[in-house]
Amino acid sequence: MNTIAVIGAGTMGNGIAHVFAQSGFQVKLVDISQASLDKGMGTISKNLDRMVSKEIIGETDKENTLSNISVYTNLKDGIQTTDLVVEAATENLEIKLQIFKDLDEICDANTILATNTSSISITQIAAVTKRPEKVIGMHFMNPVPIMKLVEIIRGYSTSDEITQTIMELSKQLGKTPTEVNDYPGFVANRILMPMINEAIETLFNQVAGVQEIDTVMKLGMAHPMGPLQLADFIGLDVCLSILNVMYDGFKNPKYAPCPLLVNMVMAGKLGVKSDEGFYDYSESRKAEKVAAQFN
Numbered sequence: 001m002n003t004i005a006v007i008g009a010g011t012m013g014n015g016i017a018h019v020f021a022q023s024g025f026q027v028k029l030v031d032i033s034q035a036s037l038d039k040g041m042g043t044i045s046k047n048l049d050r051m052v053s054k055e056i057i058g059e060t061d062k063e064n065t066l067s068n069i070s071v072y073t074n075l076k077d078g079i080q081t082t083d084l085v086v087e088a089a090t091e092n093l094e095i096k097l098q099i100f101k102d103l104d105e106i107c108d109a110n111t112i113l114a115t116n117t118s119s120i121s122i123t124q125i126a127a128v129t130k131r132p133e134k135v136i137g138m139h140f141m142n143p144v145p146i147m148k149l150v151e152i153i154r155g156y157s158t159s160d161e162i163t164q165t166i167m168e169l170s171k172q173l174g175k176t177p178t179e180v181n182d183y184p185g186f187v188a189n190r191i192l193m194p195m196i197n198e199a200i201e202t203l204f205n206q207v208a209g210v211q212e213i214d215t216v217m218k219l220g221m222a223h224p225m226g227p228l229q230l231a232d233f234i235g236l237d238v239c240l241s242i243l244n245v246m247y248d249g250f251k252n253p254k255y256a257p258c259p260l261l262v263n264m265v266m267a268g269k270l271g272v273k274s275d276e277g278f279y280d281y282s283e284s285r286k287a288e289k290v291a292a293q294f295n
Ligand SMILES: NC(=O)c1ccc[n+]([C@@H]2O[C@H](COP(=O)([O-])OP(=O)(O)OC[C@H]3O[C@@H](n4cnc5c(N)ncnc54)[C@H](O)[C@@H]3O)[C@@H](O)[C@H]2O)c1
Pocket: 007, 008, 009, 010, 011, 012, 013, 030, 031, 032, 033, 036, 087, 088, 089, 090, 091, 092, 095, 099, 116, 117, 118, 119, 139, 140, 141, 142, 234
């Protein structure tokens, strides 16, 4: 493997491009939005600067990593002559199915097609291609340059050979790949989301307040972050959509999203990205903006 295309330059896509480029791969980063590409490259550069200042990498490593990435707004230009495509576009079934149809048509027959989806069925995505044995889930965690896990999801038809190749490749990135099968929520979200949902239910039932629930889980269970704060970071809309996928997929009421979560999403309280979720982030954002003016 030498050349990797990453589709989507948002939160996850720029992190995925970063780790591949830092490991010496040629990366083609593709997004329909030039603004997303600019922002993504800015984030990669800032994250590399932080690594240089912490002496994790040298200035030359930073320059090499950046020079390994080229950006494209045209899918066809970006994905030609690639060994692997990692799709990290918006979490929307229609968008992903269209991307995979296009990838299947344009890419060489040997190109492996991976998706970073948090909840959409790998088997369903693979079914729109003529190479379902070469379609696989490569679920990186946020923030990608820091988090060690890659959940490797085998679709119904994914071959042993492709799974092995992607497991080895993840190790080359310094990550720990873990193989799982393709059922709603995979493993990470099947366990995490019911915990977050139960924390919201506990708040909804007025058993305790936001701070109290998070403190119990942080200090009592040694979680680095409470479940309500974590939900704010993931995005409440994202949590709701993953719970709905599991609820629909298993037809089991235990995955039914808490009405408080549904209400907050309808009210536009999405967590950090909207400045308000279970916590209010507007003041810290204001402080960040003021600080930025003096930097
Ligand atoms: N955010 C997380 O914590 C997280 C964690 C694990 C997995 N994921 C998954 O990663 C994927 C991306 O999530 P994100 O948080 O980076 O989203 P995001 O909204 O930050 O970025 C998505 C990007 O995709 C681009 N895009 C949309 N349609 C496109 C298309 N047709 N072609 C090319 N680019 C397109 C958008 O312009 C945007 O820049 C989703 O499948 C999500 O479920 C997210």
